[in-house]
Amino acid sequence: MHRSTPLSYDVAGAPLDAPAPDVWRATPFRALWRDGAARAALCLLAALMLVAVFAPWLAPHGPGAQLDIIGLKNVAPSAAFPFGTDYASRDVLSRMMYGTRVSLSIAILAMLLSTFIGTAYGLVAALGGRFTDAVLMRGVDTFLAIPRILLLLGVVAMWGELSVNALIVVIGLTGWFAAARLVRTLVLALRDRDFVTAARGLGARPSFIAVRHILPHVASPILVAATFGVGAALVIEAGLSFLGFGIPEPQASWGSILRDGNGVTVSAWWLSVVPGAALVITVLAVNVIADRLRDIASGRHLPRS
């Protein structure tokens, strides 16, 4: 009743009825949404995600359904089959929808796996002392010296036919070398900064310092690299399927539809053009988002003062 300060003010002096601090504004996503190209890319990816999730309800046929092996073999696009049919009389539109599921989930999960491994490896190399660093980095040099597709082909072919899960693991396990190098370089630059020394002086354990003090500072470059990583994983999965070492028939991924079109590129062009266009547009969208995220992380989206 007789308080000298009104209740409607909090400790810091801001009126309580003022709008709450906007968490949304603090994240990079708002800046991303403001950019026209990035917004279009985000919408496209959201639409693809919906197709992937609801493929069984959206697709007119099953991914392996052979409709009429004699009459509907390699039929050109028409009203009934907007993307045509393939050599086994399967509806390409349905296969593309189920393929979106396979391709996107492999790309995203493989990226998560390789980002996790790369970040952990880079942290250990940078903080583990000179000897550990030298040994770990020679390992990365070795892996980077082998073309990724050779390494993948080696693993995939040796281990025989792979399920989707195994493919995720294999692609994830061959995609973390560049991320490890990036994280190591970033962490080396931070390692001797005062706030790290202070944390060490206060008796924090190395693992605590790495996760709570250093990791937040390298989060945005990792986010950018991981976004580019989704595009790379999409391309590499489609490439593997294209060469015939991807997911087993009759499951579909964009790459395996491309493979069905290989050899009949001219006569059954839709088998190459449809998955090819989907792949290029998706990778382009992912790369646009990664590119804008990089600008945002470096503060280049802010008005110049």
Next chain:
Amino acid sequence: MLALVVRRLLLGVLIAFLVATLSFVLVHAAPGEPFAALREDARITPEMAQRIREQYGLDRPLGEQYVRYIASLARGDLGESMLQRRRVSSVLGDALPNSLLLMATALLVAFALGVTLGALQAYRHGSFFDRAVGGVSLTLASVPEYLLAIALLLAAAYLLPTLPTAGMSDPVMWRFMSPLQRLTDVARHLILPATTLVLIIASVVARYQRAALLDVLPDDFVRTAKAKGLSHGRVLIHALRNALLPTITLIGLLFPALFGGAVFVENVFAWPGMGRVIVEALMARDYPLILGCLVIGSVFVVAGGLVADLAAMSADPRTRAA
């Protein structure tokens, strides 16, 4: 300088050794064994299977197999291909020159094209030309090489139907051609696969060259050159010499991508190189040939990086003096 070269060489040997070890582990950790398929063949008795295993040394302990493998590698012996019943070295000896012809042609053209485009882009910074080339090269960065190859194949089928789209030479007419005709025949077959690789590499090179030149153009020595009254072209060349260094280093970093791209391009255009050999070897589970491809491919990538590094060093007066 010499110490640097020696260090770099030793690192290359170490990496080659690690690659060989990694490939060996990969092959022997895989489920199934090299001659699993033979067991299903009713004509093969257990004794015969055992004899084949002995012939390839597969009955020995793993450690011994590893030592023997590394020792024979060090002698340059890659073993015998199970599929082709020839020495792995002779299979690769046939395929590697074809791959090198494709990659070297693509690299040379792409380097020249990329540096020129990048330099012109930087020189006309912000112009329509700069933005157009930049847009195209960014788009190309999102196109996988196998798709670009398919697109070129389709375009050629409609626009240039006489251009060969498969193989390295005309299978029928080759026997009746004069040396000069043979040369043009190979060159014509080279156009599509090489163009695919050129477009991809040149777009990367152009982006780096543009950035490198933009870094150098505001420098004092460029202003001095302008102040002395040199023509625009001379100033550009003067600045370019200083901006070439990062691009030469980039070439070395591009070798793994170039090799990986060649694997796809060779398979689309049926170019008889390493990329086709490795896919065939993998399909047939031809273990010695797979190992050979992995090791030789990696050695070439490492050697390419080494050459690019040495070129960058000798082009840079700062390291040349050291």
